[in-house]
């Protein structure tokens with residue numbers, strides 16, 4: 001796999017790396033539970049249990065509105081998606097398994113690009 005250039009200090013190239021990482025997450029076969037916000041009006045208990053909901057479409061909007069200070073604040077929101085999933089779903093459920101697979105995939109992406 002290719003190696004993204006060393007993350008340079010300027011925000012633009014860090015933001016470009018975030019866009020590439022998000023595109024790769026969205027393209028993954030197991031991304032389907034995370035593409036849009038969980039509908040807490042339909043999923044009983046979600047709003048009570050999950051204090052900070054997050055999903056890939058919200059991350060994309062925040063990226064486009066320049067709401068990530070650097071790569072680390074972007075990574076924190078991606079990890080929040082998977083932490084919420086683990087909190088609300090059994091490990092052996094379809095969604096729980098998708099969350100574990102996506103977290104592993106993201107971790108490998110980050111290590112490839114360092």
Ligand SMILES: Cc1nnc(-c2cnn(C)c2N)n1CCCn1ccnc1
Pocket residue numbers: 032033034038043084085088089095
């Ligand atoms: C993400 C995520 N975490 N829990 C759920 C969920 C949705 N319904 N139920 C019963 C859950 N535990 N989700 C969102 C999964 C989004 N989804 C569900 C069917 N197609 C997309």
